Structures are given as C-alpha cells and as structure tokens.
Amino acid sequence: MSLKPTIGMETHVELDTESKMFCSCKVVETDEPNISLCPTCLGLPGALPVPNKKAIEYIVMLSLGANCSITKEGMFHRKNYFYPDLPKNYQISQFDFPVGVEGSLEIVIEDSLHTVEIERVHMEEDTGKSIHLGSGRIDSATSTLLDFNRSGVPLVEVVTKPIISSAKMAVAYIEELRQLVIDLGISKGKLEKGNLRFDANISVAEEGSDELGVKVEIKNMNSLKSLEKAIDYEILRQTKMVQDKESIIQETRHWDENKQVTLSMRTKEGSADYRYFSDPDLPNMVINEEFIKISQNQIKETPEKKRKTLLDTGLSLSDSNYLDKGQRWLYELYLSTVKETGDCKSTFNFLTGELQGQMRKADIGELPQWVNSEKLASLINLFENNEVSFTSAKDILAKLLIEDIDPKSFASDNNLIQSSDNDEIKALVTSVINENQDIVERLENPEDKLVGFLVGQVMKSSESKVNPGSVKEVLLKELFG
Amino acid sequence: MTKDFNIDDISNLASIHLEEKEKLKLQKDLEIVLEHVDALKNIDVKDEKIDIHPLSKVLELREDESTPSLSHEDAMKNSPETKDGHFVVPPSIE
Numbered sequence: 001m002s003l004k005p006t007i008g009m010e011t012h013v014e015l016d017t018e019s020k021m022f023c024s025c026k027v028v029e030t031d032e033p034n035i036s037l038c039p040t041c042l043g044l045p046g047a048l049p050v051p052n053k054k055a056i057e058y059i060v061m062l063s064l065g066a067n068c069s070i071t072k073e074g075m076f077h078r079k080n081y082f083y084p085d086l087p088k089n090y091q092i093s094q095f096d097f098p099v100g101v102e103g104s105l106e107i108v109i110e111d112s113l114h115t116v117e118i119e120r121v122h123m124e125e126d127t128g129k130s131i132h133l134g135s136g137r138i139d140s141a142t143s144t145l146l147d148f149n150r151s152g153v154p155l156v157e158v159v160t161k162p163i164i165s166s167a168k169m170a171v172a173y174i175e176e177l178r179q180l181v182i183d184l185g186i187s188k189g190k191l192e193k194g195n196l197r198f199d200a201n202i203s204v205a206e207e208g209s210d211e212l213g214v215k216v217e218i219k220n221m222n223s224l225k226s227l228e229k230a231i232d233y234e235i236l237r238q239t240k241m242v243q244d245k246e247s248i249i250q251e252t253r254h255w256d257e258n259k260q261v262t263l264s265m266r267t268k269e270g271s272a273d274y275r276y277f278s279d280p281d282l283p284n285m286v287i288n289e290e291f292i293k294i295s296q297n298q299i300k301e302t303p304e305k306k307r308k309t310l311l312d313t314g315l316s317l318s319d320s321n322y323l324d325k326g327q328r329w330l331y332e333l334y335l336s337t338v339k340e341t342g343d344c345k346s347t348f349n350f351l352t353g354e355l356q357g358q359m360r361k362a363d364i365g366e367l368p369q370w371v372n373s374e375k376l377a378s379l380i381n382l383f384e385n386n387e388v389s390f391t392s393a394k395d396i397l398a399k400l401l402i403e404d405i406d407p408k409s410f411a412s413d414n415n416l417i418q419s420s421d422n423d424e425i426k427a428l429v430t431s432v433i434n435e436n437q438d439i440v441e442r443l444e445n446p447e448d449k450l451v452g453f454l455v456g457q458v459m460k461s462s463e464s465k466v467n468p469g470s471v472k473e474v475l476l477k478e479l480f481g
Numbered sequence: 482m483t484k485d486f487n488i489d490d491i492s493n494l495a496s497i498h499l500e501e502k503e504k505l506k507l508q509k510d511l512e513i514v515l516e517h518v519d520a521l522k523n524i525d526v527k528d529e530k531i532d533i534h535p536l537s538k539v540l541e542l543r544e545d546e547s548t549p550s551l552s553h554e555d556a557m558k559n560s561p562e563t564k565d566g567h568f569v570v571p572p573s574i575e
Contacts, residue, residue: 019547026547035564038550055546082496084570145567273494282539
C-alpha cells in the first residue's frame with residue numbers, strides 16, 4: 001500500500017506595533033517580567049478592549065500580500081479555554097469572519113515554483129508566557145511562573161489548506177511567509193525570538209484516496225530545521241502505524257528536540273470545545289475600500305515581486321530565491337552591481353561567494369560605506385576580462401574591505417594586471433617547453449590534460465602576471481602549430 | 482430534538498464540578514433550553530440579510546500609541562504569591 005502525507009500549516013505572526021492589540025500598553029522586548037500591564041491585558045473585570053488600528057492595517061497588508069480576499073464586515077469572537085497564561089479565560093480571536101480568506105503564496109523548492117493555498121488570515125491576541133518550575137518538564141513542574149508582558153500583543157494566524165506534501169515544502173512555505181512579513185515591514189520575523197511560531201497538522205492516507213487520514217497536530221518546533229525533522233519523523237511514525245494496522249488518534253504532539261521524536265501532549269480539542277461566540281465588547285469591524293487602499297499603499301515590496309526583479313536580470317530561480325530570502329543590503333547591492341557588470345552569474349557568484357565569505361571570515365557585519373556597486377563591478381570586470389587572476393581579485397577585495405581603494409588603480413599600482421603581451425608570453429612558454437621536454441613528448445593532442453599542467457607552469461613562472469587564456473593560445477600554437 | 486450532548490463534557494469544559502444529582506437536573510434543564518433554541522431552526526431566513534452582531538454600532542479603532550499604565554508593583558499587588566517579578570500559580574498541566 002502506497003501512502004501519501006498531507007500537511008497543513010498554522011503560523012502565528014507577532015506584529016511589530018508600538019502598543020498592544022486591545023490596550024495601549026507598550027509592546028516590550030525584555031527579560032524583566034510584568035512591566036507592561038494594564039487592567040485590559042491582565043483580564044481584570046470591567047476592562048474593555050479597543051483594537052489597534054495599525055494592527056488591522058498590518059493584517060490587511062498581510063492578507064493582500066498573500067493574495068487573499070478581504071472580509072469587509074468582520075467581527076471578533078471569544079475562544080474560551082482555561083489556562084493561566086490567559087487570565088480572561090478566553091482569547092479574543094476570529095472565527096467565521098476572518099480578515100483574509102482564500103489566498104495563495106508562491107514558493108520555491110530548489111529550481112521549481114509551487115503554490116500553497118491559504119485558507120484564512122485572522123487577527124487575535126497573544127497570551128502571557130509560562131515558566132514551569134521543577135525538573136523542566138511540564139508534567140513534573142512544582143509551580144508555574146507567569147509573565148504577562150506578551151499578553152495582548154497583536155498576533156496574526158495564517159492557516160494553509162491541507163495541501164503541503166513534504167517537509168521541504170513546509171519549510172519553503174515558512175521561508176516565503178517569513179520574508180513576506182519582513183518585506184511588508186509588519187513583523188521582525190525572527191524565529192528565535194518567537195515572532196513567528198508554527199504548528200503542523202499532519203496525516204497520511206492511501207495514495208489516490210480523496211479522504212485525508214486522521215490529523216495529528218505537532219507543536220514546539222522552534223526552527224526551520226526542527227520543523228523539517230519533526231514532519232519527517234511524524235510522517236514515518238504514522239506510515240508505520242498504518243502499515244501495522246494500528247489506528248492513529250487525533251491528538252496534539254510536541255517535538256522533543258533532545259530525543260528527536262514527537263511525544264503525545266493531549267487529545268486535540270475540536271472547535272466546539274472552545275465555545276466560540278461573538279465578543280459582545282467588540283462591535284462589527286468594517287474594513288471599507290478606503291481602509292484597504294490605505295493598507296495597499298503601504299505595500300512597497302513582496303518576496304514574489306523581488307524574485308521577479310531578480311529573474312529579470314537573468315538569474316536562475318534558485319539563485320533568485322537565495323537573494324530574495326537573504327539580507328536586504330545584499331539584494332540591493334546585487335541589483336546595482338549587475339547593472340554595471342551585465343553578467344548576472346559572475347556577479348551573483350562573487351557577491352554571495354567571495355564577498356560574503358570574506359565578510360564572514362573577517363567578522364565584518366556591515367559593508368563599509370565605501371564598498372559600493374561601482375567598485376565591486378569594476379573588480380568583477382577586472383577578473384572576468386582576465387585583466388587580473390581570480391587570486392588577485394580575492395586579494396583586492398580583502399584590501400577593499402579594510403581600505404577605500406580603487407580596484408583598477410590598486411591592481412596596476414601593485415603589478416597585478418596580467419600581461420597579454422604575446423612576446424613576453426612566448427618567451428615564458430618557450431622556456432617552460434624547454435624545461436619540460438619529457439612531458440611535451442607525451443602530449444597527444446590539444447585536449448590532453450598535460451596542456452593544463454604546462455599552462456600552470458607558465459602561470460607559476462610569471463607569478464600569475466600573464467593572462468592564462470593567452471598563455472594557452474600561445475602554448476598550443478607552439479606545440480601543435 | 483437535540484439531546485446529543487454530554488453533561489460530563491460540558492462540566493469539564495466549564496471547569497465546574499457537578500454532583501450526580503446536579504448533573505441529572507442540569508441535563509434536563511439544558512435539554513429544555515436546547516428545545517427552545519431548536520424552535521428557531523424552523524424560521525425561514527433564506528431571504529434575510531445576515532446580521533453578524535447584535536449591535537449596529539461599528540467598531541472604533543485607536544491609533545497605535547502607547548501610554549504608561551499600571552506600575553509593576555500595582556500590577557502584582559493582588560497576587561497571593563509572587564517570585565522574581567512573576568505571578569506564581571499552581572503547576573499548570575495541559
């Protein structure tokens with residue numbers, strides 16, 4: 001029996017606003033607990049919520065960025081459950097009228113494009129943070145500490161349809177969504193800070209079957225690496241269970257990073273268990289055309305648009321995706337440099353390989369202000385036109401990263417320009433031929449690997465000051481006529 | 482008529498402990514409530530506009546500006562137990 005996995009992702013995005021969702025408490029990023037609280041985010045009786053306009057603009061931007069339709073007349077619901085990190089005993093969320101519906105995101109896996117359909121994008125509030133004292137495990141805690149600084153921070157939940165078919169696809173989807181919220185400027189998008197948190201709903205069913213298998217929700221995946229591993233693990237676990245004719249139960253499991261397994265947490269609640277009802281404190285939320293337009297006008301960039309711009313320079317899809325998901329300065333530097341070099345591949349290779357590599361090695365976090373596209377293009381052109389060797393280009397770059405130099409003048413001042421002077425090359429070639437008669441005798445044709453060895457000898461004797469292309473040309477002429 | 486609910490599930494969700502006698506009484510009471518609600522299902526609403534909230538007032542939004550609120554001391558004042566600036570509650574297991 002052949003089985004296929006089906007995955008749906010639920011992602012929470014913490015919005016980057018000044019104040020919380022339903023009160024004016026400042027959103028703080030601090031280890032100091034319980035310093036940004038008011039009666040509303042503490043859930044004290046009688047406190048009333050007033051929604052944050054910026055957060056609604058941000059969720060409309062995200063919905064538009066994910067190609068969703070906007071629900072013009074929406075509302076907030078109460079999602080009821082008892083847990084101490086939620087002092088009201090309900091979370092203000094959205095149920096059947098989410099802000100965004102029926103969207104899609106284009107994602108890249110290696111060198112091909114795929115589409116992930118989005119079911120809904122809804123607005124809610126974050127909960128407080130619990131710290132369980134004791135052995136560290138939730139089921140053997142002796143008491144629980146609560147910090148409500150995060151309580152009420154605006155949170156958007158993005159839910160995909162169950163159409164993701166592999167761990168790799170889930171990772172590519174999260175990368176795209178993360179880049180979208182960063183490019184829109186609505187969230188810091190830092191996974192390690194919990195700005196983006198994701199759960200995966202996974203099931204397996206027989207290939208070709210229209211019905212999905214029993215859904216298991218996986219939580220506690222804090223990085224893309226653990227997301228990929230957890231999904232792969234869970235698919236294997238469920239596949240084995242089905243093959244062994246064991247029944248899968250609908251439950252929530254958490255990913256144990258140390259043991260590299262998923263472990264059962266609790267049986268999954270159905271939506272009826274949350275007793276959703278419309279929040280009587282919050283009247284209907286009307287998102288009119290004007291509001292949508294204001295939000296739309298704030299969208300300057302999306303990863304999809306950036307990728308198209310990169311593809312237009314001639315780059316491959318995977319290289320475009322690499323720059324799209326990388327740091328903003330590298331994306332901009334590539335675009336301005338390639339305009340001057342006109343060579344997308346060598347510009348991409350030099351910037352992502354050599355430049356990034358040297359910056360990492362020298363621990364340079366930010367590009368010095370004098371290193372601009374003009375200088376980098378001039379350097380790329382120098383070695384692309386064989387005026388300097390690649391080794392020299394690397395040395396010039398190292399110098400450029402610490403000192404404001406002009407690559408071309410530096411190359412000539414330091415005798416790095418390769419000679420294309422045929423007389424000089426001929427003299428060097430003749431001397432190498434004379435010194436390597438044994439090898440010359442073994443040469444059979446111009447394609448012989450030993451030709452490369454002889455070119456290398458000439459380069460060595462010239463201290464890489466001559467153009468290797470010209471050397472090969474002269475050498476072949478001398479040897480084969 | 483709708484009778485397919487379980488009083489144990491409901492008391493569990495509401496975190497309210499019920500004695501057997503109370504369960505029987507509440508089961509009956511809730512069945513009556515549901516029967517009343519079921520009567521609404523017979524109303525023909527197919528030509529009616531969906532009214533999604535009982536209030537016709539439209540939600541007011543506020544500007545994204547932060548204002549100082551409770552001091553840390555005031556926020557913690559009513560808590561029976563605190564530790565290192567946190568509220569302390571009994572171990573909470575999901």
